[in-house]
Amino acid sequence: MTTVTGHTEAIPASRVIGTKVYNTAGESIGSIEDVMLDKTSNGIMFAVIGFGGFLGIGERYHAIPWSTLDYDKSRGGYVVPFSTEQLKAAPSYSVNELTEDDGQSVRDASFQHYRVEPYWH
Amino acid sequence: MTTVTGHTEAIPASRVIGTKVYNTAGESIGSIEDVMLDKTSNGIMFAVIGFGGFLGIGERYHAIPWSTLDYDKSRGGYVVPFSTEQLKAAPSYSVNELTEDDGQSVRDASFQHYRVEPYWH
Numbered sequence: 001m002t003t004v005t006g007h008t009e010a011i012p013a014s015r016v017i018g019t020k021v022y023n024t025a026g027e028s029i030g031s032i033e034d035v036m037l038d039k040t041s042n043g044i045m046f047a048v049i050g051f052g053g054f055l056g057i058g059e060r061y062h063a064i065p066w067s068t069l070d071y072d073k074s075r076g077g078y079v080v081p082f083s084t085e086q087l088k089a090a091p092s093y094s095v096n097e098l099t100e101d102d103g104q105s106v107r108d109a110s111f112q113h114y115r116v117e118p119y120w121h
Numbered sequence: 122m123t124t125v126t127g128h129t130e131a132i133p134a135s136r137v138i139g140t141k142v143y144n145t146a147g148e149s150i151g152s153i154e155d156v157m158l159d160k161t162s163n164g165i166m167f168a169v170i171g172f173g174g175f176l177g178i179g180e181r182y183h184a185i186p187w188s189t190l191d192y193d194k195s196r197g198g199y200v201v202p203f204s205t206e207q208l209k210a211a212p213s214y215s216v217n218e219l220t221e222d223d224g225q226s227v228r229d230a231s232f233q234h235y236r237v238e239p240y241w242h
Contacts, residue, residue: 008162011158
């Protein structure tokens with residue numbers, strides 16, 4: 001799963017969590033609240049983005065394929081190549097719903113919505 | 122990278138960090154300090170285990186293949202199938218060394234030391 005040249009790019013999960021996320025228009029769309037890992041494989045299932053800003057009752061989360069996050073040094077955050085419309089139309093979940101069905105439904109819906117090639121084939 | 126039946130097992134990175142790790146003899150060998158993710162793929166490179174107990178100057182860390190961590194409910198922690206000798210002989214790193222060479226040398230040395238089949242082939 002490395003690139004053709006075998007290059008990797010190590011980033012500790014603790015440093016990812018809390019990082020701001022922007023869309024390509026430069027608008028802040030939230031922060032990475034968590035990264036969902038698959039215990040049965042070496043796969044990163046998706047990044048969990050909170051749009052509310054704070055953890056709280058009723059807050060909804062979005063699942064975004066890990067590979068779509070592009071770090072922008074000048075902004076100090078990740079940029080995702082999605083339009084505001086795409087993001088607004090994306091399925092959202094409560095914190096408990098994220099791990100229902102061991103995250104599989106959430107992961108599949110996310111990759112389908114953002115038209116990202118599944119990594120688990 | 123899912124199992125034959127397509128099963129996944131979702132676990133948020135934030136819940137993994139801080140979990141205690143035991144060897145098969147039931148001895149506490151440290152805690153998971155972080156999980157190293159590969160930004161260029163969907164791969165989890167390794168879990169970072171701290172043996173010192175607290176983050177501090179001079180603390181050394183070990184890299185353990187993600188797939189070797191087995192959650193034990195009764196202990197409330199992970200169990201790794203390694204002997205105390207294997208763990209003592211494992212390469213250790215400073216926090217900065219863990220991400221040198223984008224984590225590739227550390228990852229490769231870890232999989233080799235614990236004789237775990239590389240996931241990136």
